[in-house]
Amino acid sequence: MTESTLFTIAFVAYVLALLVYFAALFARRDRWAGGGLVLAVIGFLFHTAALVLRTVASGHAPFTNMFESLSFLSWAIVLALVVFGRSARVSRLGPYLMLIVVALVALASSPLMPKEATPLVPALQSYWLWLHVSVTMLGEAFFAVAFVASLLFIAAPAVDFLRRYLPWLRIRAVNVEEKKARLDALAYRAVAVGFPLFTLGGLIFGMVWAYRAWGSYWSWDPKEVWSLITWFVFALYLHTRIVMGWKGKRSALVAIIGFLAALFTYFGVNYLLAGLHSYA
């Protein structure tokens, strides 16, 4: 099978996983959600094979242009889902995380996105490419988990309102406070994984590599500054939470801003601000 076939199969599996997840949600069949996870795992395996084939064919890490990095980021989010999905408390995030994954894969598959692997420019020929990008994106994947949990936290009262006044939606009755506490703890756990990974991959490995390739570990390049901004936001998240005792809504808002900053670091800087990181 060619890489693009594998990628397409993965895409289809992710879409099916998304459908099954939402069907489980609306039909109130918990067991179906397991099917969603199984489909996501199947997609993940095909996606992994596609990434491996691409690496073998191009001879370099599969994240050196927009298509590749979108594909890898969505792969990392599914990985985060699978890793966290083993604990039952997280499986409820599945539908929303899959929504992000499908959106990213769809964006990667858009005809506007050049898909062919291009030879590496001299600056990218380094094993630090693997370390820097993969660890950063894993960190961002966990930020995505925190983002989804925080959004659900903020939406929880509204969902409860809908349940009460629009009974035909058949939303399950849950203890809202319990649900919120669970989501809050989950967001924190995701940040506790994502923040160290992002710091290590994005900032530390980035500095080491920049020093080797360009001779300066920090150049105030827009991508670097936006990574720092993302880092500041999650530092705020931890300090307001641990030292000032913020929890719940305010914490959730900070986590949401943090993920949006990470997203801007990833997309916005490339398209809106010019700098050293012009390749990806």
Next chain:
Amino acid sequence: MRSVWKFLSSIKLAIVLIILLTVASVIGTLIPQGRSAAEYTSRYGVLAGLFTALRLTALYRSVWFLVLLLLFAANTIVCTVTRFGPKWRRAFRPVPDFDPKSVCSMRSSCRFRLPLDLEAARGKVERELRGHRYAVNRSTGEGKALLQARKRRLGWFGSDMVHLGLLVILAGGLTSGLASRKSPLALAGGQSAPVPQTSFTLRLDTFETEYYPGGEIKDWKSTVTIVDGGAPVKTGTIEVNRPLKYRGVTFYQQGYGLDWDLARCVLELKKPGDPAFSRAVSLRVGERAPVDDPDVTLIAIRRFVPDFILGEGNQVQSRSEDPNNPAALVEAWKGEERVFSGWVFAKFPEFGQGHGTGAAAGRNAPKVAVVLKEYTPSPYSVLEAARDPGATLIWIGCALISVGFFLAFYWPPREIRIVLEASPERVDLAAGGQASKSRESFQAEFDKIFESIRRPE
């Protein structure tokens, strides 16, 4: 003084500073940094003056940004120091007193009786705790023993280590800002240049550009020799991502350039009187090449410009670096006699008639004509010599932050307190414990420890 300390020890100040630094950083990415005044005027109009006055155009090097960073550093130091003492006591000093009631109000707890005497019970409990790598403090009183067991105590200091790492990185950044030196070195093969602020020179032996099959640049390889005190001391190949180090100076491959001043040209010699005659000579600007012909014995290129134009006072200039109108200043000799001297143009071969001097100038038709057939700029290597004493601090800071994160998130301290009270024939045991994170796995360990203590030997 006390109020300054209090101000700096506030976590609210830290929050405000992080927000201010974030906002400043965002502004610095929205306004392009370090451009020309003209560009700012065309971009922002009347606001350009305001932006420049507020140093928003060189924000990350402005005094106010530096003041924010220093305030942030001071705040981090004071916050970390004020919280350090209590944490240290919590991790390493024994708690003076506790009783069964307070112990049982801890997150994990249990109570049972052991059919042993106090000494034997205490020995058993301590053995079991040490087996799970707990450090045990004990204090004994009249008919009772208090045991305080702790492990992974470094976990309490993860955040301090991250803060320390951050401060070391700030110090490194400051050191780099004040003391780092960078000098570009552009060298063609065979050329040498002194490395600024050192005693040695760098000689480029060979320079090579590698291409992918599709024609994209794959790599630049500069083989260099460092000459110190007149003798070659180190030879190595520099590539992008593979710098070379010598005595605190690191040499980086930055890129390459094309030098038209040292272009290699192919000249074609012709004789207007002999249409069949043609002789091609390949040589570089500045070189002389012998020619095997009775009418021309030597030829040389004095100068090359890629885009010939006559400037003010009929000075030859190059309008651009693009080969729009390549021209070479060529001279040719027959023995001692100069038979050709003049500019030849690749695009206008009929101009290449030139004019001789001496005897040849006397005649109307020159004996030799020259045509500029081919021209390629010679590539040169763009290297950078950098000395950055701040870098070491940066790596130390990064290591501290990495270890600190691990300790803060994945090395949660655990504490167990046990009260043993002797009554006739038995000991009453009350135990409580807590972990700052991963409480399920702590509960499992807690249960395991006390099951094992409970079990008769």
